[in-house]
Amino acid sequence: MAALGILASGAFFCEYLPPFKRVHLFSDIEVYHYPLQRYAFHSLKDGRFPQWDPAIYCGITFAGNITAALFYPPTWLMYAASWGHRFLPFKALEYFAFAHIWLAFVLCYLWLRGRRLAWPASALGAASFACGGYMVWQIVHLGVAPALAWMPLGLWGIDEAVERRNWRPLWKTALASALCFLAGYPPSWLAFCSTVFLYGLASREHWRAAVGVCGAVAASMLLAMVQWLPTLEARTFMYGEERYEGELRSVFGPLLVANWQDLNRGSSQHYLGVMYLYWGLPAVFAMGWALYRRNWRPYGQAAAVLAGCLILVLDPGGLIYRVILRFPALANTAQSYNFCEGMAAMAALIAAIGVADFLGGGARKPWPRWRMPAVVAAMAVWEARQLWIWAHGGEFASGGRAVAETAAALALFSLGLWSMRGESGGRRTWMAAALILMALVDYKVFGTNRLFNTREGDVDELHLAQGIRGINGEAYEALWTNRNYRVASDLNGGPKPVDYRMWGLASPQGLDAFLSQQYRDVIEGWTKFRTNREFEVDFRNEEMMQRLGVRYVVTHEGAVSAAFLAESGDYRLIGPDQTFYRVYEYRRARPPYGWEDTAGEAQATGWLPERRSFQVRSAQGGQFLLVEQFYPGWQATVDGRPVRIERRRGAFQSIAVPAGEHTVAFTYHSRWLPLGAAISAAAVAVLAWVARSAGKRRKA
16 A cells, blocks of 8 residues: 555656646756766667766766766666667656655665564655655755665664674675665765664664674675776866755754745745755654653664764764864765755654554554544545645645644544554554555655656657757757867856767766866866856857867857857857757867877867777877876877877877877776776675575574
8 A cells, every 4th residue: 555655656746746737857867867877878779888978077987977876786777678769768767766765665664574563653654764855855866865765775684683693684784885875976875874883883782783884884885896996086086075064954843844944836945955854744643652652762773873863964063074074085075964864764763663652552442433434534634635735736834834734634643543553453454554645645745745856848858859959950960060079058048068968969068076176277277167066168268169179159049148159250150040049150169189289180080988089190290189188097099009198288188199190099998997897796796695694594
């Protein structure tokens, strides 16, 4: 029943939102993750394993870009399921995201059942975790929601290891840690590591369990070494920025009250800047029941981990921040709000323990048989009211009124649990189903009432057709024919630079955490970054345009740059101007390769992301420049003989070529990928052996 409820909820998330129009997930899943995944999928369809990404920042590593999740096993299942398509459909990413809600529910349910909690309590706890606020808020971030889904598996392994006083069940924790890391968002992996460490430390084995958890996390690094080594290499070039900042805002209201902050669809607070953290009726009930009973022992472990994660989120006095600053890798990676992930897992555990404790008390006196139908009818009326408000675009109460509405819903939910407590057999099962349905409706109406992660329309209609929507055919043909040149966007009036990746084009701009320090330094010699990762190309700066190999500029009428481009003699409009976007060709463009300070000729004979080949000729010889980022793994040959690559102009590649006519080639292979793959393969074999031996010992 719970699984069916989650499936229905996921379908409504993705397909039907008020006023019952087709919508799609947006934000990072659309503008960041989709171009990455589509590029990888298309590369594989072309028979090429993607290791280099030429589309942004004049080239960055793809194998080392962990956010691409190239080595995350479920990603390959998504590719396999979509193999019949020419391009990766955006719907595949939406289904991929919601499949992890299923996974989160199942793993959390198994973890809670492993603690010998009754199935209704385990289902309600799992629903709190999988359909609760944090998971819904992060559904648009494919590195966060998938990583969070694996946390219950790690906690399950710790419980089994403590119960059996044996380290072998920690294979689950190691596997969960590896998959969490490979999912593609290191801050979530740090939150996972912190949570499982605190969970082991708060167990009855204390330091012994905590040490075992540390060993499991270390083993997980071997499992994920195929990604670790290329990523560590990429981080040596990465522009670093401090990311940890304690969330000083109140978190208790949003956790316990569904719409504490006004997140209705018409609210000005609907966007990503406001966290949605609601734990749901099962968790709120369990906390109230624990306070009433004053029996803290069953909740001790969960409460200790919850308190630890809360300290990491709030960072009172800035103590955590000052400690993290001493470790640059942590300062550039850890984010305080990600520790809400551990809080969400503990809320699920508290919910399951509290509900199980309440239901285990038994009925104090017999109840009339009409009691259960009356309670179910009252719950159904409330659910119908909530769904009506949701479906017709009404507004839910916020602030103090939201507290009153939550209290009313909680009273009905508690009455349902009280009714279930006195039932047995089939009637008890039906009452449990009614309670689970009420909880899921509560999660649904509030979890899909905001527009911070959805927009009307269908992304596939925009991106699976031939050409680029909004650009006339003549301009598209010019862009595609000369795709070895780069395209610059007016960021206030052109397509997003990362979108060029989907169309096989390249831009000197971009939006990626793996922006290198060397490239940033070069760009800041011409212009300032307007955000930590984005910059505008100065279309008036001849040196900037030529040295970055920019030939085309995309804008639209009314944009900041439109008047200048239309009037400048250095630019010409390509094709008619009836389409939304306008493409201008820079007449003084230079290709992103050529002789640097020597007269000569150069013709590109091959232009693949990992291989660029040229036929060159010069009477004197000299330095041949490739305007592609200098990066370990690039190798060059002249007439098949290896030559040394030098860093040139701050961030690009240059080789010495003698006089005469020669064949020059630049190729890229991630240096540490083969070693990382070998280590991961060996670690997977060992993990399989440990898991098998753990299963045999359990049967014995």
